[in-house]
Amino acid sequence: xxxxxxxxxxxxxxxxxxxxxxxxxxxxxxxxxxxxxxxxxxxxxxxxxxxxxxxxxxxxxxxxxxxxxxxxxxxxxxxxxxxxxxxxxxxxxxxxxxxxxxxxxxxxxxxxxxxxxxxxxxxxxxxxxxxxxxxxxxxxxxxxxxxxxxxxxxxxxxxxxxxxxxxxxxxxxxxxxxxxxxxxxxxxxxxxxxxxxxxxxxxxxxxxxxxxxxxxxxxxxxxxxxxxxxxxxxxxxxxxxxxxxxxxxxxxxxxxxxxxxxxxxxxxxxxxxxxxxxxxxxxxxxxxxxxxxxxxxx
Amino acid sequence: xxxxxxxxxxxxxxxxxxxxxxxxxxxxxxxxxxxxxxxxxxxxxxxxxxxxxxxxxxxxxxxxxxxxxxxxxxxxxxxxxxxxxxxxxxxxxxxxxxxxxxxxxxxxxxxxxxxxxxxxxxxxxxxxxxxxxxxxxxxxxxxxxxxxxxxxxxxxxxxxxxxxxxxxxxxxxxxxxxxxxxxxxxxxxxxxxxxxxxxxxxxxxxxxxxxxxxxxxxxxxxxxxxxxxxxxxxxxxxxxxxxxxxxxxxxxxxxxxxxxxxxxxxxxxxxxxxxxxxxxxxxxxxxxxxxxxxxxxxxxxxxxxxxxxxxxxxxxxxxxxxxxxxxxxxxxxxxxxxxxxxxxxxxxxxxxxxxxxxxxxxxxxxxxxxxxxxxxxxxxxx
Numbered sequence: 001x002x003x004x005x006x007x008x009x010x011x012x013x014x015x016x017x018x019x020x021x022x023x024x025x026x027x028x029x030x031x032x033x034x035x036x037x038x039x040x041x042x043x044x045x046x047x048x049x050x051x052x053x054x055x056x057x058x059x060x061x062x063x064x065x066x067x068x069x070x071x072x073x074x075x076x077x078x079x080x081x082x083x084x085x086x087x088x089x090x091x092x093x094x095x096x097x098x099x100x101x102x103x104x105x106x107x108x109x110x111x112x113x114x115x116x117x118x119x120x121x122x123x124x125x126x127x128x129x130x131x132x133x134x135x136x137x138x139x140x141x142x143x144x145x146x147x148x149x150x151x152x153x154x155x156x157x158x159x160x161x162x163x164x165x166x167x168x169x170x171x172x173x174x175x176x177x178x179x180x181x182x183x184x185x186x187x188x189x190x191x192x193x194x195x196x197x198x199x200x201x202x203x204x205x206x207x208x209x210x211x212x213x214x215x216x217x218x219x220x221x222x223x224x225x226x227x228x229x230x231x232x233x234x235x236x237x238x239x240x241x242x243x244x245x246x247x248x249x250x251x252x253x254x255x256x257x258x259x260x261x262x263x264x265x266x267x268x269x270x271x272x273x274x275x276x277x278x279x280x281x282x283x284x285x286x287x288x289x290x291x292x293x294x295x296x297x298x
Numbered sequence: 299x300x301x302x303x304x305x306x307x308x309x310x311x312x313x314x315x316x317x318x319x320x321x322x323x324x325x326x327x328x329x330x331x332x333x334x335x336x337x338x339x340x341x342x343x344x345x346x347x348x349x350x351x352x353x354x355x356x357x358x359x360x361x362x363x364x365x366x367x368x369x370x371x372x373x374x375x376x377x378x379x380x381x382x383x384x385x386x387x388x389x390x391x392x393x394x395x396x397x398x399x400x401x402x403x404x405x406x407x408x409x410x411x412x413x414x415x416x417x418x419x420x421x422x423x424x425x426x427x428x429x430x431x432x433x434x435x436x437x438x439x440x441x442x443x444x445x446x447x448x449x450x451x452x453x454x455x456x457x458x459x460x461x462x463x464x465x466x467x468x469x470x471x472x473x474x475x476x477x478x479x480x481x482x483x484x485x486x487x488x489x490x491x492x493x494x495x496x497x498x499x500x501x502x503x504x505x506x507x508x509x510x511x512x513x514x515x516x517x518x519x520x521x522x523x524x525x526x527x528x529x530x531x532x533x534x535x536x537x538x539x540x541x542x543x544x545x546x547x548x549x550x551x552x553x554x555x556x557x558x559x560x561x562x563x564x565x566x567x568x569x570x571x572x573x574x575x576x577x578x579x580x581x582x583x584x585x586x587x588x589x590x591x592x593x594x595x596x597x598x599x600x601x602x603x604x605x606x607x608x609x610x611x612x613x614x615x616x617x618x619x620x621x622x623x624x625x626x627x628x629x630x631x632x633x634x635x636x637x638x639x640x641x642x643x644x645x646x647x648x649x650x651x652x653x654x655x656x657x658x659x660x661x662x663x664x665x666x667x668x669x670x671x672x673x674x675x676x677x678x679x680x
Contacts, residue, residue, distance in 0.1 A: 076514060101512035102404060103482055106441040109409050114442065127611075141611040141642050161557020166611040170641055187556065189406050216557055219406045242560040245567045246576075253541050253556020253578045255511060256406070261424060266564075283565050285668060 002131035002181040003156065003201035003208070004092055004120065005068065009135045012037040012066035012090075014057065014073055014081045016048050021072035024096075024139050025051070028070065031142040033135050036064040057088040070128070070137045071095040078124060079104045086116035094137045095123040095192070102255065105190040112192070121192025125254070127162040127184035130169075138184065145169045148178035153298045154207055155291060157182040158198040159214035160191075160221070161254070164242060164284055168214055171288030177295050180208045187216065187254025195225035203233050209298050210236045212291045213273075214284070217243030218257040218264040226272035236294045237278040240287035241266045299508045302345045304387045305522050306504030312518075313477040315470060315488075317501050320389025329370035330363050332388040338362055339391040342369045346381040349422070354378045359391055392500055396460055397490035399423050399434075400471060401505075402478035411439040411478070413450075413471065415457040419490035433457075445475050459493075466499035467491065482512035531575070531597055538590040540577060547572025548678040550595035550604040550633065552588075554579050554613055562607045565667055571675030574601045584617065585624035592629045603677035606637040607667060615639050615647030623654045626661070634677060635661045638670035 011028065015021035016038025026049060029035040037060040038048055044055030054060035057069065069085040071078060071093060078097040085093045105124065112119055122129060128138010133147030144166055148154030155172065157179055159165040165184045172179060183198045185191045195213065202208045211233070215222040222241060229237065244266040246252050248259045259265050270280050279294070281287030301309065304322045311317060320336045322345070323329035333340045344356030351357055356378050358369035366388070376383045397420035405412040416434045418426045426433055435457040439445050450471040454464045470491065478486040484507035492502050513519060528536060535542030541556065545563075549571045553559035556578045563573040575595065579587050595601055608618050618639060639647045648663055664670035 075511065099511045101482055101515075102484065102509050103441070103479055103512065106404055106409060106411070110440055110442045114440075139611070144611060144641060159557075161555065161560075163553075163555025163558035163609050163611065164561060165557075166641060167558065167561075167609050170609070189404060190409050214557070216560060221406075224407065240561075242557050242564060244564045245573065246560060246563065247543075247545065250543050250576075252543070252560050252576060255509075257556065257560070282568055283668065284561060285666065 001205050001207040002134055003198065003205050004122070004181065004183065005129055005131055005135040005137065007134040008034070009068050010034045010036045010064060010066045011068045011070055011137055012039055012057065012060045012064065014039045014069055014071045014085065016040060016051060016053060017043050018072065022048055024072060025070065028136050031136040033137060036066050057084045057090065061088050061090065066090065068092040068137060069094065071097060073097060075099040075101070079108050082108050082121060083111065086112055086119040091119055093119060093121045094126070094128050095121065096126060096128060096138055098125045100124050100188070102189050105188060109190050109192060122183065123186045123192060125188040126186030126191070127165050129181065129183050131181045132179050140166065140169070140182070140184070144173060145182060146173040146176070146178050148180055148207060152178060153209035153295050154178040154180045155210045155212055155295065156180050156202040156205070156208040157212050157214070158195055159184050160187050160216050161214060161242060164214045167284045168212055168288060171285055172291065175288060175292040177292055180205060187256050189219065189256045195221050196228045199225060199228055199233055203235060208235065210291060210294050212287060213237060213239040213278070214287070215239065215241045215269055216254070216257050217246050217252065217259050217266050220264070222269035223272045226276040229273070229276040229278060238281060238287045238290040238294060239273050239278045240281045240284050241269045299510055299519070299523065299526055300347055301506040301508065301522060302347060302525065303343065303504055304345055304385070306506035307387070309481060309506050310477060310501055310504050313473050313481060315473045315477065315501050316499070317504070318389045318392050320387060323370065323386050323388055324384060326367055326370045326374065329386055329388055330366050333360060333366040334363065336388060336390040340366060340388050341391040342366065342373060343387045344373050344376060344378060344383040345385040345387055346378050346383055348379045348381045351378050356383065392492060392502065393495050394492045395495045396463070396493040398459060398467070398492070399426070399489045400474060400491050401485065401487035402475055403485050405438065408438055411441055413437040413439060413445065413453060415453050415471070417458045423489065444479070445472065447472060462497050463493040463499050470499060470501070482509045482516060483507060484509050531594055534597065535577070535594045538594065540579060540591055540594065542594055543576040545573050545575050546600070547574045548600055548602040549674050550574045550598065550601040551607070552577050552579060552591045552595065552604065553607040554609065558607060558609055562605065562667070565671045566605060566675060569668070569671050569675050571671070571678055574598055585621040588621040589625035589628045592625050592631060596629060596631055601633050603633050603674045604631070604635045605670060605674040606635055607670065608637070608639050610639070610641030610644060613642070615641065615643035615645070616650055619647035619650035622661070623650065623656065626656060631660070634659060636670050636674040636677070637661065637663050638665070638667050639663065
């Protein structure tokens, strides 16, 4: 089992005819993901290397039965694209777009919650989701991920940062630990899916035996996760938090990664998670090694 | 992008928020002219983006031209916690009966807008939050709905603002909310919001943080992007489109991805070193980008070694390696490089570096992030 996606997930790509959308959409298909449609207003009736393109998400869904969307469009168009997918009944929307204004993000999040509660948004500004061997939606390089192996416990990954997500996947692959699903929730201030959403799903997934979490400075997502872990997560966990040495008041690349008013520090997050029983690695390699140890003991 | 107070005032004025008459001046003669126009008494305020300027002597009252000249002369050029004052804001000094606090921000945990309003203004709101948290009224606002005049009015009453101030303050809250939302602010704060003895409510200060992601729909922000505070290296990096933040250490850092770059600083610190900078070169690490990054780091005299930390996901190892070899032909480095190249096609990349003819004293490769950090720190601490 995997969370949010599986081998039957049918994906449409909003922005398939654009440079990024085409590149990653085709890579996802090459990985084995069922990429069934593209959507670009005005380009309906054409195709991208055999993938039919439609004018609207609703048309694409009606024609192909797509139940997930991969959005790769510029920041100006992203909010409308997310809402269009939700309105067409798409249940899982992955938006990799970086640079969406925070006001738009906050409005879209609240509108989804109110008008389209059955749609889950992953991102924006995230690497996407991969269930190794089954489904890859987004920009993760499939070859750095190891699928679960029969008779060996597999783990789930949830992460805020792109490259550190890859790093975690790769560390586990080196150590021979398979991954059920790796979810990159993204580094923006208002992520559609947060740590708690993923932890809750991993806790319910029988195939996932342990969870590794990669956080970073800024916001309170990791602290909320710690509270949730204390109360609801029975599976063993390791974690790494980036930004111990980040100076206050400076955005470290991601819009959401900033220590301000003494809040959102890496130390505070590590302490909260440690109190919840999570084993803390001081770098990604250490977090991976801790997870390998956990898995060995299962 | 954080605005200076005088820019925040301009922004407030666009949304019809009431601010006292005034203007900026960069020299003493202009200061006196602006003061005359604003009408004495005036307040002369240092324009720096750092707290505690009042205590440092950067805010003074003047009752006449002589005093305005004296204070402007003293404040211009003053160093406030490392920020040198180049510009003054001179505004008519309103008589103050009461001081309040009002702000809108995004509450990331609640995913809603947050109004904070207090009858205890003019001091740091963090102080109020600590000593007397009940003195701050907090109201969450659904971004798809917004705030109504009735809700704003109720917040003013709940915060125990003077009844004489309530109606005006409620309207100001709506204007401030429009500034926050339509104006794409991270923060829109008035501290203090004052009630004058004659019953007028005014915004005496303006603290505005703008969301850089919204720049594309705000051409009017353009002049302000030029006054953003950057050191010379940050300016150079900005011109090259790199995400660079200057720090104080001796190990120059180049990494792909913000998270990995942050993590690289941490690991360097863990093994006893200190990072000279944060630099994210993003996804496509080609020769141009790499050369640009090395150039920026090369201008930092404190740098004793350079740690290039690349994890190839989409980025391919051999492209990164080619980029570095090419970049080294263009840039004459003063410090040696330690590189960790891992992930997609890392083997091919390492082979290219090994056969490039670049001596180990200029470029050494280490297989893991930790080993590379140790090597880079050893050189820097020598």
